[in-house]
Amino acid sequence: MSTAASVRDxxxxxxxxxxxxxxxxxxxxxxxxxxVLLAFGLAVLYSASAxxxxxxxxxxxxxxxRQASGVLAGVIAFAAAAKLPAEKWHDWAWxxxxxxxxxxxxxxxxxxxxxxxxxxSKRFLFGSxxxxxxxxxxxxxxxxxxLIVKKGKQLRRLTKGVLPFFVVIGVCDILAALEPDxxxxxxxxxxxxxxxFVGGARVAHFVFIALILAVPLWRQIEKVQYAxxxxxxxxxxxxxxxxxxxxxxxxxxxxGSGGALGQGFGQGRQQYGFLPFPYSDFIAxxxxxxxxxxxxxxxxxxxxxxxxxxxxxxxRARSPFLQLVAVGLTFVTALTAYxxxxxxxxxxxxxxxxxxxxxxxxxxxxxxxxxxxILVNIGSTRERVIGSGATDPISPA
Numbered sequence: 001m002s003t004a005a006s007v008r009d010x011x012x013x014x015x016x017x018x019x020x021x022x023x024x025x026x027x028x029x030x031x032x033x034x035x036v037l038l039a040f041g042l043a044v045l046y047s048a049s050a051x052x053x054x055x056x057x058x059x060x061x062x063x064x065x066r067q068a069s070g071v072l073a074g075v076i077a078f079a080a081a082a083k084l085p086a087e088k089w090h091d092w093a094w095x096x097x098x099x100x101x102x103x104x105x106x107x108x109x110x111x112x113x114x115x116x117x118x119x120x121s122k123r124f125l126f127g128s129x130x131x132x133x134x135x136x137x138x139x140x141x142x143x144x145x146x147l148i149v150k151k152g153k154q155l156r157r158l159t160k161g162v163l164p165f166f167v168v169i170g171v172c173d174i175l176a177a178l179e180p181d182x183x184x185x186x187x188x189x190x191x192x193x194x195x196x197f198v199g200g201a202r203v204a205h206f207v208f209i210a211l212i213l214a215v216p217l218w219r220q221i222e223k224v225q226y227a228x229x230x231x232x233x234x235x236x237x238x239x240x241x242x243x244x245x246x247x248x249x250x251x252x253x254x255x256g257s258g259g260a261l262g263q264g265f266g267q268g269r270q271q272y273g274f275l276p277f278p279y280s281d282f283i284a285x286x287x288x289x290x291x292x293x294x295x296x297x298x299x300x301x302x303x304x305x306x307x308x309x310x311x312x313x314x315x316r317a318r319s320p321f322l323q324l325v326a327v328g329l330t331f332v333t334a335l336t337a338y339x340x341x342x343x344x345x346x347x348x349x350x351x352x353x354x355x356x357x358x359x360x361x362x363x364x365x366x367x368x369x370x371x372x373x374i375l376v377n378i379g380s381t382r383e384r385v386i387g388s389g390a391t392d393p394i395s396p397a
Contacts, residue, residue: 081373
């Protein structure tokens with residue numbers, strides 16, 4: 001009787017077995033930091049964009065409503081990335097790179113009805129819906145991580161090891177620079193260098209390649225007038241034309257007027273038309289003005305926490321490939337944030353990089369949340385659970 005009963009019960013037992021992802025403590029912490037940054041970002045964005053929207057004869061909620069739609073899409077992207085086994089990205093590395101190069105190229109060759117020229121640059125497709133250079137960040141991280149693992153000990157060699165990386169990423173750099181978007185081109189190269197260093201490449205090879213490329217690169221940069229003027233305004237603000245240093249000057253006025261505790265939420269003055277792009281490229285200026293030194297310190301600490309959790313996830317990743325992916329995605333997000341903050345307080349030349357989770361831009365926020373979802377998956381472990389309750393990655397049972 002007992003044997004017959006067990007046979008009858010067996011299909012029920014099998015049917016109740018589920019597989020799920022169990023999030024580690026670092027992944028849970030990363031979700032918490034992300035949620036705080038998103039909530040704070042929406043509040044800051046409304047304050048920084050409401051007056052601008054009304055000056056453009058739009059509803060004061062125009063930018064925040066569009067950003068909210070990006071956050072909603074980002075939440076979906078985050079959930080999908082958190083559920084998808086991160087190991088699959090290894091097989092998708094080359095398709096991702098091909099797609100990124102194709103999209104960057106389309107920005108340059110398609111007519112302005114599809115790839116509009118906005119503020120002098122062709123960086124978007126289909127209005128402002130898709131920014132291929134943002135997608136390129138994912139492609140650079142995944143493809144570089146895949147090839148580092150594939151090459152193994154060959155990475156210590158120059159011609160068969162390091163050089164192929166610079167050839168392929170160099171194509172991305174050139175396409176981004178032609179938009180022009182020198183900030184993203186620089187970011188691609190820095191991320192490549194960090195991953196190669198973590199993967200075990202020789203520092204001497206970096207120095208050798210840098211010495212070879214330094215002169216021709218500088219000659220090309222000199223041809224891009226706005227880049228030279230931005231560098232001049234940073235090194236010698238008094239000698240730079242007023243129209244070039246104006247944005248940085250207004251940013252410093254905003255941060256300085258905030259003092260320790262800030263002017264108060266919604267009480268900033270720069271968004272009345274004094275500071276260009278207060279809701280995107282210089283949104284940290286609004287934080288400094290309305291939230292003061294405390295606000296800027298808090299956002300700096302929040303991204304430090306994000307970086308710490310991301311690197312801890314990388315250290316405990318399930319494979320060398322996932323370790324590199326986690327390092328790359330964490331570094332991209334944290335570096336972008338600190339470059340943005342460094343610009344608004346005058347520590348770095350103006351770059352045009354946005355503040356992740358805070359600045360206006362749906363492509364950026366969707367992709368950054370997608371990055372975070374991949375990190376959460378890398379920081380999780382797959383387990384089997386008996387019972388019907390068990391597909392929620394944050395469920396305790």
